[in-house]
Amino acid sequence: MVSLPDAPALSVDDVRAAQKTLSGVARTTSMEGSRHLTSLVGSPVHFKCENLQRTGSFKLRGAYVRIAGLTHEERARGVVAASAGNHAQGVALAASLLGVASTVFMPEGAPLPKVAATRDYGAEVRLHGQVVDETLHAAREYAQQTGAVFIHPFDHPDVVAGQGTLGLEILEQCPEVRTIVVGVGGGGLLAGIAVAVKELRPDVRLIGVQAEGAAAYPPSLSAGHPVTLESVSTMADGIKVGRPGNVPFKIIGDLVDEVRTVSEDALSSGLLLCLERAKLVVEPAGASPVAALLSQPDAFEGPVVAVLSGGNVDPLLMQRTLRHGMAAAGRYLSLRLRLRDRPGALAALLQELSVADANVLDVSHVRTDPRLGLDEVEVELHLETQGPEHCTDVAATLRAAGYTVVPTR
Template structure:
């Protein structure tokens, strides 16, 4: 059992980097001109979404499993995860010749389940939420003797994730701020250990989804505090309680923890796709969401860690729609008009004049709130941003249409 007060040193991270040589990729550092213009300083993406298995999780999982004794390896390893940690453990175990069993929630996205199996792990679907899956994995470890590989709460895992920080310092020696998403805290803690030991002047800023932000109350209390029913689209950082090991490090070394909204996460994911041509999952886009939400708060040069790119295509579709709406690219509204022949054509003519593309239109004529000669029309429009939305609304008002929502 790991001492809850166990810490991680720069030497631990450097040793982890040696262990990962030839295993984990040194992922690219890509500049973002759009974010640089908003922040007023250079902004770079650390592309862990392009890491093997699609996230940083391979780093910590491999270092942890590589450190097991021969007897422990012979007993196999077990993990619980909805996606990224599952794939990291599966590949790490396969590379090291260790048998792996991974518990995943029943509703885990099929591409993530398939990828975990393809990397060589036995997948067992159990529970509706990750907490239930986690308990099942821990019970399996007790029953079989398999070593439980925690996704973030172990010094070896934190040291492995800290190699991201060493790479950032090598790739961007002049970095002023590193922004990184926080779930349990393993990645942020590891980066902070490496960076603060070598460059204590660099600010390390953690980011959590507002609906799953366990770190602010925990930091205020001085100990890990569990929050009830965390809720966010960013499943990679949807953790209800900080890990004991990363919490102690983050409390001492991370300069600030910020929260971001679901709208900001959607817009960030859309920006990564459209501007940087990078597929990033919501958790991985959380640093970008923080930069978009308050760009003037960050001193450059800034490195935003894109921690993963494993996003289910169906979820991606919903998130992109949400992100486009948040960015003013979609406009939904209801209005009333006189129910007579040609009325809809006149309305569409107004929309055409302001270059709004109609995606969908529906009529309501039987609502008791409507007058005898009235009809209600619901419109879904494709627009070009907030200013265009305002022009559309203005044109409809000038044409005499009463917009009601």
């Protein structure tokens, strides 16, 4: 049993009670094998596909359990939350299912599809602030002014218990599991899984994954208390949290074996792998366990379960991330070179690229740069390639044809 600061003790029995509360509400999401990662790791790797959960992420679990536990009087006052996306949708649907009015504050720059989905699930959406911290402050003020109950995304025992139901499902679906890898923001999901799993299977290794630019847990665990980062920066907005929650921090410190970090390149490569190999749409935060497996495949004892925590990715971010992932995987090449500004010069260049089997995605010309001669033009090319070796071959082909190649990445 885990002792929580300023909260009741939390055990696997609380997670089982949450599972009963969620019966008929949250889906038991599928477990899918990954042949590619299995070959890299050297033992079975499975995806726990929480990106296929209702609302597109695990957040419905904790939000529903938290709101279901409110008194009749509290429900009558309504609930309020702050989120850039996943928690917003989870609270909106949970409140609608329970007949509770909900108000959700979202940043002014929140992706329009997430704003629209939150409204469609029944919440009143209020756009406020440029970053989530400002939005969070506005939501807390609203709660104080109106009496609405603030639903925290991760720092409450009921939320942690709700997220922990995912851990029970993992043990049921993959009883032979040896390692579970989970993305970490505030820590509610990892803490809930830890409570469920470690009491039943203390031999299972639990590994949390954070983005390098938003990794509050490593310094916090070293200090022995939650530490607030001065700044956070990552494409993975689902785990872009600058301070661990008090409730999950204690659990993670006591029960989790390791918290490691991954780069932005690894995150985009993980997302690309999910899309291409598993045919699964996963947001960068949800791909963080895959990024960890790709970064150091020999560090994980299998069978491994990687939790794909969400699939709510903005289409524009998906486009940028896939492009980033292709570059990280050596399948996207940008380069610049100079040509004589005369008819047929570009056609000749494109012919060389065709011979090299490079797919041209974009071509741009610069004619006004003072560094160029009167009869010169600079061309920037964006190419799709077959991998790092092919990138090298393409550049070598162009140099052999007499072009001066200047890579841009």
